[in-house]
Amino acid sequence: MTQWLAGMKITAARLNDFTPVAVTGTVTAATNFSVTSFVAYDAGGQTWFAVQLTYSGSTITASSSGDITDTQCCTLPSALIPPAATWLPYKAGNTADGIVQIDTGGVCKLQTLSPTATITASSSINFSGVIATG
DSSP states (O other): OOOOOTTOOOOHHHHTOOOOEEOOOOOEEOTTEEEEEEEEEEETTEEEEEEEEEEOSSOEEOOTTOEEEEEEEEEOOGGGOOSSOEEEEEEETTTEEEEEEEOTTOEEEEEEOSTTOEEOTTOEEEEEEEEEOO
């Protein structure tokens, strides 16, 4: 990845430097969640990440309209904190989808779930996204 310094000339080679660089840091799991896997890479001014968690708490059941109580699942490392609140889709197990919110502190909260779906103990929660890093 090109590190831009004062006086450097803009060239095609420098602009097209999309060599992925692994992001340091890790996801911190919230109560009733554990981190199964986490990976993140910086490339070309964007940071891509993928999080997989395992849930171990009481069953979460969505209403007929897909509402659930906001449930904190994890906190992202500082390199992945978005400049504004961000919403991404997540997959719960192999049967339900929902929306996870990432706030400006990196806290991730499950906010919705497929209507009448459940998240039970040992369910896998998966989401990924891209954050613009400059």
